[in-house]
Amino acid sequence: MENNVIVIHPxxxxxVAIKAIKAGDRIVGVEGLDIVADAxxxxxxxxxxxxxxxxxxxxxxxxxxxxxxxxxxxxDWVHTHNINTEEG
Amino acid sequence: xxxxxxxxxxxxxxxxxxxLVISSVSCANGVVNTIGREVPEVKAVTHTxxxxxxxxDVGISMRTLVGLGKNPNVGALLVVGxxxxxxxxxxxxxxxxxxxxxVEHMVIQERGGSQKTAREGIEISKKxxxxxxxxxxxxxxxxxxSIGLECGGSDAxxxxxxxxxxxxxxxxLVGQGGSVILSETTEMAGTAQILxxxxxxxxxxxxxxxxxxxxxxxxxxxxxPLAALAISPGNMDGGLxxxxxxxxxxxxxxxxxxxxxxxEYGAAPTKKGLIIMDxxxxxxxxxxxxxxxxxxxxxxxxxxxxxxxxPILPVIKVATNRKLFEAMNDDMDxxxxxxxxxxxxxxxxGELNELLTRVVNGEKSKAEIxxxxxxxxxxxxxxx
Numbered sequence: 001m002e003n004n005v006i007v008i009h010p011x012x013x014x015x016v017a018i019k020a021i022k023a024g025d026r027i028v029g030v031e032g033l034d035i036v037a038d039a040x041x042x043x044x045x046x047x048x049x050x051x052x053x054x055x056x057x058x059x060x061x062x063x064x065x066x067x068x069x070x071x072x073x074x075x076d077w078v079h080t081h082n083i084n085t086e087e088g
Numbered sequence: 089x090x091x092x093x094x095x096x097x098x099x100x101x102x103x104x105x106x107x108l109v110i111s112s113v114s115c116a117n118g119v120v121n122t123i124g125r126e127v128p129e130v131k132a133v134t135h136t137x138x139x140x141x142x143x144x145d146v147g148i149s150m151r152t153l154v155g156l157g158k159n160p161n162v163g164a165l166l167v168v169g170x171x172x173x174x175x176x177x178x179x180x181x182x183x184x185x186x187x188x189x190x191v192e193h194m195v196i197q198e199r200g201g202s203q204k205t206a207r208e209g210i211e212i213s214k215k216x217x218x219x220x221x222x223x224x225x226x227x228x229x230x231x232x233x234s235i236g237l238e239c240g241g242s243d244a245x246x247x248x249x250x251x252x253x254x255x256x257x258x259x260x261l262v263g264q265g266g267s268v269i270l271s272e273t274t275e276m277a278g279t280a281q282i283l284x285x286x287x288x289x290x291x292x293x294x295x296x297x298x299x300x301x302x303x304x305x306x307x308x309x310x311x312x313p314l315a316a317l318a319i320s321p322g323n324m325d326g327g328l329x330x331x332x333x334x335x336x337x338x339x340x341x342x343x344x345x346x347x348x349x350x351x352e353y354g355a356a357p358t359k360k361g362l363i364i365m366d367x368x369x370x371x372x373x374x375x376x377x378x379x380x381x382x383x384x385x386x387x388x389x390x391x392x393x394x395x396x397x398x399p400i401l402p403v404i405k406v407a408t409n410r411k412l413f414e415a416m417n418d419d420m421d422x423x424x425x426x427x428x429x430x431x432x433x434x435x436x437x438g439e440l441n442e443l444l445t446r447v448v449n450g451e452k453s454k455a456e457i458x459x460x461x462x463x464x465x466x467x468x469x470x471x472x
Contacts, residue, residue, distance in 0.1 A: 044244035045327030065333040
């Protein structure tokens, strides 16, 4: 199966969809990871690849981009609904 | 191994060998254009500045014009002025002549009008063209190369494909001793702490952070609630959740090496490595500042597709997706959309390094083939 995500930086806890992912699709492109998407994830949107507890940083490009508004599970679509957009 | 360039008397190295004919003030543009029509081998460059501006803008314009003349890709320079303007042709010429390259100037009010000046300018230009034609490329080290980074007409894949690819190339060049200039302060919003931490010293870190924070404040004062549009609904549709995430996707172009210096618009760096220049996000202003700083090449990422180039620099266009690469193939040099198709960022960056090497050795970029020569000097104040 072709990759449907890429991880930009080794420290990232989210991957980026490189094609449209349907809810229930396997996430392919991260070595050793066996998870499925919890929701439809459009291309260029983020999917969690490890659990991010509530209030903990979401990391992309190896850097903090926002805090988890709620507990985020691997396979969850990550966007404004579960990231605090406030600068912290 | 380095590249084959034109060695200049000041120790710099050009990847092109242009004769630049430029106005010191817009009133001289007609003469510059006439010379350009009669001697098509020159790069005839006009702009809108040179007079009728406040002191801050006179400073920026002067620095930019001198920087463009000093750019290593310029083998010889002719400056055309009117006579009564703020920015005088002899002053620009004298500042550039310090590099040791051939520099001439003409003043229309002293030469007896535009026809006479153009006729004499054509003769001078032909001599300068013959002079540079005799120069040969010689081997130069990569540490002589400085690249300007730019993104314009970005899309949701810019921060996923093209910008990380360019970032890997930036890291490679800095590793070879060269320089990259990251500009567009607007697009660094929200990253003050991140970039400050990456500075080579506390002092540089403070400069980075002050630059970004003062810019954020200015944008907020000017735009009020509209400042929130720095992250637009379109960006959010593309999956960007925070302004910081958007900015990180832009600044990844600069790679991951320490920031060695922060410079003003159009100023010449004194350090090698990753340099930050304060410019607006508007592509043409930003490219003009990078060229004035001495960059010999610009690498430009785009997702929507923009054709712009620069008169004296090759501009390499990196498309973020295959659709754009194919739809505007006349304007695009590399398809970073291959990252979406399974190629690694490292592999596509390797292709970019090869393309860059060919271009600095003389292969024309698409923007050069298309003669997409555009230039605008940034201003901060009103015109009087």
